[in-house]
Amino acid sequence: xxxxxxxxxxxxxxxxxxxxxxxxxxxxxxxxxxxxxxxxxxxxxxxxxxxxxxxxxxxxxxxxxxxxxxxxxxxxxxxxxxxxxxxxxxxxxxxxxxxxxxxxxxxxxxxxxxxxxxxxxxxxxxxxxxxxxxxxxxxxxxxxxxxxxxxxxxxxxxxxxxxxxxxxxxxxxxxxxxxxxxxxxxxxx
Numbered sequence: 001x002x003x004x005x006x007x008x009x010x011x012x013x014x015x016x017x018x019x020x021x022x023x024x025x026x027x028x029x030x031x032x033x034x035x036x037x038x039x040x041x042x043x044x045x046x047x048x049x050x051x052x053x054x055x056x057x058x059x060x061x062x063x064x065x066x067x068x069x070x071x072x073x074x075x076x077x078x079x080x081x082x083x084x085x086x087x088x089x090x091x092x093x094x095x096x097x098x099x100x101x102x103x104x105x106x107x108x109x110x111x112x113x114x115x116x117x118x119x120x121x122x123x124x125x126x127x128x129x130x131x132x133x134x135x136x137x138x139x140x141x142x143x144x145x146x147x148x149x150x151x152x153x154x155x156x157x158x159x160x161x162x163x164x165x166x167x168x169x170x171x172x173x174x175x176x177x178x179x180x181x182x183x184x185x186x187x188x189x
Contacts, residue, residue, distance in 0.1 A: 059134045066176045067129045075125040083107050087177035095184045119152030137170040161186040
């Protein structure tokens with residue numbers, strides 16, 4: 001006759017004998033093997049999820065937060081904040097210009113442009129980011145930009161559109177920084 005097993009709050013009935021949980025655990029019975037196997041499966045699934053997917057999800061969320069902040073800084077014309085998004089060895093490729101290599105060169109170029117635009121204000125800044133690709137501490141994305149700038153003294157607004165490609169790197173601090181940027185003008189819609 002087959003052995004009958006049932007579970008009660010105190011242990012497991014095997015046939016006509018009640019086996020207490022302590023017996024099953026300490027004597028290496030099937031109950032302990034089942035618990036060890038289940039625990040190992042849970043831990044293994046956590047390790048796999050973290051190694052192959054969890055960190056990519058976090059990196060994507062970090063990049064989305066970076067992108068949101070990037071747009072806000074441009075809208076406020078916060079030059080110091082914008083410069084803070086750049087890696088020290090960043091490279092900017094602007095149309096008609098020699099490559100700007102290093103944060104110092106990028107800052108000097110932007111400050112030169114801004115010095116020629118006193119009183120100008122960004123009134124609209126829309127950047128749509130696409131195709132975020134992540135590989136470890138590196139990421140790339142491309143974007144379309146629509147910017148409207150109001151000159152002083154009631155002059156007509158400057159309405160421009162652009163396309164850009166960004167290569168980003170997560171620095172040792174954990175912050176994402178722009179390593180390379182390429183920008184060019186887009187046709188008006």
